[in-house]
Amino acid sequence: IKTWHNKNGEGKLFSCNFLDESGEIRATGFKEAVDQWYDVLQEGSVYYVSSCKVQLAKKQFSNVNHDYELTFERDTSIEKAEDNEGVPQITYNFTTLADLQSVEKDTTIDTIGVLKEVGDVNEIVSKTTSKPFSKRELTLVDNTGYNVRLTIWGNTALNFDVPTETVIAFKGVKVSDFGGRSLSLLSSGTMNVNPDIDEGHKLKGWYDAQGRNDTFSSHANSMATTSTSGRNDQMKTIAQVRDENLGMGESTDYFSLKATIVFVKSDTTFAYPACLSEGCNKKVVEVAEGEWRCERCDKGWPNPEWRYIMSINVSDHTGQMWLSLFDDVGRMVMGRPANDIMKMRDEMDNGEKEVFSNAVCQTYVFRCRAKMDTFQDQQRVRYQVSSAGPVNWSAEGKKLADMIKQYSLSDNDSLFVN
Structure with a gap:
């Protein structure tokens, strides 16, 4: 109601x-x-x-x-009606997780996936009604090799008690472009745990056979290098970014970079405590034990929502550079929300080191902007990641093949020196 x-x-x-x-x-x-x-x-x-x-x-x-x-x-x-025979079952029109990138924002769809992660319940305040309501984020995966975040609300979030590695079918979820692609279960939507349908059985069989050990890509960032504003972000090497003095002028420069993470700063600055009010995300201050306050919203919370604000060092065949990134990209790089890592840190859980270690040696395409920044009275260029995504090795191979064709070699020619 x-x-x-x-x-x-x-x-x-x-x-x-x-x-x-x-x-x-x-x-x-x-x-x-x-x-x-x-x-x-x-x-x-x-x-x-x-x-x-x-x-x-x-x-x-x-x-x-x-x-x-x-x-x-x-x-x-x-x-x-007393006679229930011949009654049809709920029908679904499933969209796979890989196909979400081609679905328009605000479209309502059905989807099915294996529950990979279950987040904690958070309470946020509605901007329009100023009333608090509960939310919980789930992570789903499927046999297309993608994962996605799906948010459930209210009593559904509070009463959710489904173990991970369970197949769930959702009917009536809204597609958002937040963080690339994410989903939200509508109040009119439904959730069917372990559905007795062909798609559910196939998904369970795939997960038990191989999916449990697979690595999944995220829509938190498409591989396209053209932004929604129509701006073309050219692919650069680290050396080209420096040689072309990107970010040194008055305007902001944009570029894309294929690079491998070689170091992630894991000190206390990798995340900040954020306000839980919907759409705020401002830093909150701990005014007393178990009391965090947002000066912007003038509201208090027993716990903050930790959000990534990270520095990573990346490398390609031409050099190394530091990149700054925020929560959406941080979740993809680290594979989990910042709240989980802060909980590990508070509990002195050794798993924290493993999370940071697993983030290293991963290769992505980073969409970046370069802009002059002033820090401690010194000017420097800051490279900030707006989105990132896994490398499409198929497209990468085609691009290299096209580059080789530009040499116009005949059958008798060779790239090797005799």
């Missing part, structure tokens, strides 16, 4: 999906209909429904692919 408050008053509503052999349709009840029907309708039961209002679907609020939707009216009739 959802509530609303606006200049025209206040009220409450709920929605449900009806399924028959022809497809699905969404139905919504407002105010008195909530009291009348919310406790009557039970998932998995069969009903005879009549005298509903039919109108064009508001697809931004729906997880059903239907052009129309129903509204419960005062004379709506709902009767439970």
Whole structure:
């Protein structure tokens, strides 16, 4: 049940999906209909429904692919059917994790994956209502070689008790471009643990056979070197970045760099305590034990949300350089949220060293910007990573093959000196 408050008053509503052999349709009840029907309708039961209002679907609020939707009216009739035989099961139209990059932002989809990680419950405050609500981040993987973060909310987040390595099917998740691609379970969405469907069985078989030991890529950053603003970020070597004096002028310079991480600074500056208010992310100050305060929001929290603000040293065949990166890229590089590492540090867990060690010797394509910065009265160029992604070795091989073709060698020519 959802509530609303606006200049025209206040009220409450709920929605449900009806399924028959022809497809699905969404139905919504407002105010008195909530009291009348919310406790009557039970998932998995069969009903005879009549005298509903039919109108064009508001697809931004729906997880059903239907052009129309129903509204419960005062004379709506709902009767439970005793005969449940022949009732169709929930239908899915799954999008694989690899295909998320081609899905438009704010699209509602279905997806299925193996639960790889479960985050802690965090409480954040809504900007619009100033009310606190709970969220929990899950990490899913599938047999396309990708992982993705999926956020669940409210009681679903609080009551979530599914072990890792479990297959979960989600119906009605919203696609976001935050951090490349991420997902959010809508209030109208559903979650089916260990679904008895072909896709679920195949996914479980793949994970048990090989997926458990696979390495997964993230959408936290596409491999394209053209930004959303249309700017073309040319691929450079470290030597070219320095020789061309990128960032030394008045404007910001942009470039892409294929390099390998050789060192990650693991001192106390790799993360900062951030405000939990939605969209804030400002640094909070510990004013007393178990009390952190955000001066911007003027709110207090028992614990902060730790966010990455890291420095890494990278290398290619021409040299080395330092890069700065923030939370989205940090999560990809480290393979987990900063909260997990800070918890290890507080508990003196030796696993912290392993996490930093595993981040080294990994190769990525970094999309960077170079800009002159002043630090302690000294000017220097700062190289900041805006996004990163794994190397597409197939595309890399094609590019090298095209470079070789530019030499226009005949069959009798050789690249080697006799």
